Amino acid sequence: MRFLKLPSYSLLPFVALLVVAACETKTETQIVTVTDTLVVTDTVEVEVDRPVYQPIPDGAAGFVGYRDSNAAPAQACGQCHASAQSRWLTTAHADAWAGLQGSGHAQEFCEGCHTVNALGNAATGSVGWSATQDSRYHDVGCESCHGAGQSHIDVPSSGGPLASLKVLDDEGNFLSCGECHNGSHHPFVEDWAQSPHANVVGFAAARESCAGCHKGQGALVAWGANGNYVEKFEEALPTTCGVCHDPHGSDNPGQTRFSAESSSMEINLCARCHNRRTAPDPESSHGLAPHAPQAALLLGEAGWFPPDLGIDQGDILGTHGSVANPRLCATCHVNSYDITDDATGEFVFTSTGHLFTAVPCTDEQGIPVAGDCEYNTDERTYGACTASGCHGTEQVAQSALFAAGTRIADRSGTILDLLWEVDPNLEEPGGEIDASDGRFTVAEGAFFNVNLAQFPSEGSTEPGDNPEFAEVTSASTHNPFLVEALLIGSQDAVEAAYGVGAAGAVNYWPLIQEILDKAAKHGGLAEAQ
Numbered sequence: 001m002r003f004l005k006l007p008s009y010s011l012l013p014f015v016a017l018l019v020v021a022a023c024e025t026k027t028e029t030q031i032v033t034v035t036d037t038l039v040v041t042d043t044v045e046v047e048v049d050r051p052v053y054q055p056i057p058d059g060a061a062g063f064v065g066y067r068d069s070n071a072a073p074a075q076a077c078g079q080c081h082a083s084a085q086s087r088w089l090t091t092a093h094a095d096a097w098a099g100l101q102g103s104g105h106a107q108e109f110c111e112g113c114h115t116v117n118a119l120g121n122a123a124t125g126s127v128g129w130s131a132t133q134d135s136r137y138h139d140v141g142c143e144s145c146h147g148a149g150q151s152h153i154d155v156p157s158s159g160g161p162l163a164s165l166k167v168l169d170d171e172g173n174f175l176s177c178g179e180c181h182n183g184s185h186h187p188f189v190e191d192w193a194q195s196p197h198a199n200v201v202g203f204a205a206a207r208e209s210c211a212g213c214h215k216g217q218g219a220l221v222a223w224g225a226n227g228n229y230v231e232k233f234e235e236a237l238p239t240t241c242g243v244c245h246d247p248h249g250s251d252n253p254g255q256t257r258f259s260a261e262s263s264s265m266e267i268n269l270c271a272r273c274h275n276r277r278t279a280p281d282p283e284s285s286h287g288l289a290p291h292a293p294q295a296a297l298l299l300g301e302a303g304w305f306p307p308d309l310g311i312d313q314g315d316i317l318g319t320h321g322s323v324a325n326p327r328l329c330a331t332c333h334v335n336s337y338d339i340t341d342d343a344t345g346e347f348v349f350t351s352t353g354h355l356f357t358a359v360p361c362t363d364e365q366g367i368p369v370a371g372d373c374e375y376n377t378d379e380r381t382y383g384a385c386t387a388s389g390c391h392g393t394e395q396v397a398q399s400a401l402f403a404a405g406t407r408i409a410d411r412s413g414t415i416l417d418l419l420w421e422v423d424p425n426l427e428e429p430g431g432e433i434d435a436s437d438g439r440f441t442v443a444e445g446a447f448f449n450v451n452l453a454q455f456p457s458e459g460s461t462e463p464g465d466n467p468e469f470a471e472v473t474s475a476s477t478h479n480p481f482l483v484e485a486l487l488i489g490s491q492d493a494v495e496a497a498y499g500v501g502a503a504g505a506v507n508y509w510p511l512i513q514e515i516l517d518k519a520a521k522h523g524g525l526a527e528a529q
Contacts, residue, residue: 052067052076052079052080052153053067053068053076053079053153054067054068054069054071056136056150057131057132057134058132059126059127059131059132060127060128060131060132060134060137061123061125061127061128061131061148062127062148062149062150062151063116063117063123063127063128063137063143063148063149063150064076064077064136064143064148064149064150064153065116065128065129065134065136065137065138065141065143066135066136066137066138066141067079067136068136069134069135069136070135071136072135072138072139073085073089073094073139075088075141075142076149076153077141077142077143077146077149077153078142080156081142084142084248085142087246087248087249087250088141088142088248088249089249090249091248091249091255093139093140093141093144094139094140094141095139096113096114096115096138096139096140097114097115097138097139099114100114111129112129112130112180113140113179113180114138114139114140115128115129115130115137115138115139115140116128116129116137116138116139116140116141116143116144117129117130117131117137117144118130119144119179119180120140120144120145120176120177120179120180121143121144121145121146121147121148121161121163121164121176122147122161122164123147123148127148128143140180143161145163145164145176145177145247146160146161146162146163147161147162147163148161149161162228162229162230163176163229163230163242163247164176164229164230164231165216165229165230165231165237165240165241165242165243166230166231166237166240167189167192167240167241168189168193168198172193174189176241176242177189177240177241177242177247178241181241184347184348184349184350185350186350186352187349187350187352188241188352188354189241191351191352191353191354191355191368192240192241192354192355194355194369194370195354195355195356195357195370196356197238197239197356198238198239199238200214200215200236200237200238201214202236205218205236206236211236212273213272213273213276213292214236215236215237216231216236216237216238216239216240216242216243217231217232217233217236217237218236219239219243219272219273220243222272223257223258223272225246225257229242243257244256244257244269245257252269256269257269258272260327260328260329260330260334261326261327261328261330262328263299263321263328265295265296265299268295268328268329270294270295270328270329270330270333271295271329273292274292274293274294274295274329275292275293275294275295275296276290276291276292276293277289277290277291277292277293278290278293278296278297278301278302278303279302279303279304279448280304280440280444280445280448282435282438282439282440282444283438284435285435285436286435287435287448288427288433288435288444288447288448288451289448289451289455290302290448290451290452290455293452293455293474294329294474294478295329297318297321297452297474297475297478297479297482297483298317298318298320298321298328298329298478298479299314299317299318299321300313300314300315300316300317300318300321300479300482300524300526301313301314302452302479302482303448303449303452303482303483303486304445304446304448304449304486304490305486305489306442306445306486306489306490306492306493307493308489308492308493309485309486309489309512310509310512311485311489311512311516314526315525315526316479316481316482316485316515316516316519316524316525316526317479317482317519317523317524317525317526318478318479318480318481318482318524319390319481319519319522319523319524320332320390320477320478320479321478321479321524322523322524323523324390324523325388325390327388330353331384331388332358332384332385332388332477333353333356333357333358333384334352334353334354334356335351335353335358335383335384335387336350336351336352336353337350337351337383337387338350338351339351339365339366339367341365342366348365348366348367349365349367351367351368353384355368355369355370357370358384358385358477359375359380359381359382359384359385359397359401360380360381361373361379361380362379362380362381366381368381375398375401375402375471375472376398377394377395377398381394382394382397382398385397401471401472401476401477402471402472404476404477404480404484405470405471405472405473405476405480406471407480407484408453408469408471408473408475408476408480408483408484408487409453409454409469409470409471410469411453411484411487411488411491412450412453412454412469412487413469414491415446415449415450415487415490415491415494416450418446418491418494418495418498418500418501419433419443419446419447419450419494421498421500421501422443422494422498422500423443426447427447432444432498433447442493442494442497442498443494443497443498445490445493446490446491446493446494449483449486449487449490450487450490452475452483452486453469453473453475453483453486453487454469454470454473454475455473455474455475456473456474479524481515481516481518481519481522481524484515485512485515485516488508488511488512488515489508489512491508492506492508
């Protein structure tokens with residue numbers, strides 16, 4: 001018997017609904033009657049005019065596929081799970097067979113990833129399409145991820161086969177999504193495996209307050225995705241495919257659970273996690289260091305804004321966060337393109353962008369790889385910068401990055417020298433910069449801005465002799481205009497509050513105005529400004 005759960009506070013007009021469980025000819029059906037706030041149920045026996053699925057071929061190993069060989073797009077599972085099926089129908093998975101046949105390069109070895117068989121689930125050997133060649137197994141259906149559904153359809157109370165969200169095992173073998181989304185033409189899992197999303201930070205995943213971003217299961221709970229899957233109550237998952245992408249389909253490109261193109265931090269996919277500790281927090285022992293401020297930087301909302309700065313949150317957008325870049329984070333961090341051999345022009349590899357690195361290092365073939373290398377155009381690709389149309393050449397993009405980074409690094413060093421004069425302990429307990437004493441000072445605000453300017457790189461904390469700071473940081477890419485303005489304002493505030501440096505001898509407003517002019521020229525100035 002299937003139950004329909006309705007809220008007792010529903011103020012609906014009278015309606016009667018029939019919910020039919022899977023069976024061949026007869027079933028118990030629950031009639032649910034709703035009147036204002038009262039819900040009444042009765043059970044009756046009714047006849048149905050057809051079976052949920054026609055007998056499956058020998059060798060299918062319990063895989064049912066479509067209701068019968070000519071029933072597309074009616075998945076057998078969809079006879080009860082209608083909502084999931086209707087969403088699935090909007091995905092490329094529901095058209096996988098026709099897509100392959102119409103591609104112009106259909107090959108028999110491609111069929112495994114365009115049909116229902118043992119790929120993507122726990123089954124092994126020849127099952128479904130690979131065993132029968134029956135058209136009922138065309139397309140990537142429910143059982144491609146969940147596994148054979150016959151026993152659940154025949155006896156619904158047995159519990160459904162659960163899909164897995166784990167894409168690699170401990171030996172590096174592909175699982176679930178990874179069994180098809182791999183290889184030189186679509187190496188999503190190979191790219192992802194090199195990214196930070198593939199790692200679990202153990203201590204953070206174990207904390208309830210951090211699990212929403214540092215644990216795959218925690219992110220799904222935080223996002224309201226509470227369906228069942230194999231690893232739901234197992235050890236922490238990293239941010240696998242099924243965390244960011246809804247396998248059943250969504251209204252967003254790429255089946256993402258949230259839009260990657262929204263400027264709202266509440267519903268932007270990347271910002272759901274990359275928008276943490278964006279301003280000083282006097283209540284936290286870590287409150288003088290940003291944690292994941294990228295999204296707030298783009299939208300001009302990160303940092304400590306000195307009282308006399310004359311600029312408010314949101315006034316200076318990053319150029320990458322303006323209307324000129326509707327895909328926001330994804331434009332640079334998920335740049336997909338084909339790589340060909342320089343000599344022959346033949347296809348080599350498709351970069352999926354799932355390293356999530358804006359300017360990744362490349363190997364000798366030009367394939368993006370994880371690692372640390374020089375920020376030049378020989379060792380890295382700046383292709384995302386040119387593909388978007390923002391920068392004419394990769395060299396121009398590199399020059400813009402270093403020009404902004406150099407200015408920010410120089411100003412960071414100047415402020416740090418001043419802060420050493422104010423508090424030689426810097427963030428150590430005692431003095432004007434102390435996150436543990438429960439008060440907030442001008443020096444702490446300026447110190448936070450220096451940390452923001454150097455996030456995620458760690459600059460020198462030694463005064464004098466031109467301390468070295470990283471020229472390529474989150475600040476120099478996400479919003480150099482804002483961060484430079486914050487640093488200028490911080491220097492002014494520190495000098496005025498503590499009588500160090502120029503101590504009011506310099507008028508900083510012309511410098512701020514120059515930055516505002518640059519931001520306006522590049523589309524990074526909000527309308528209000």
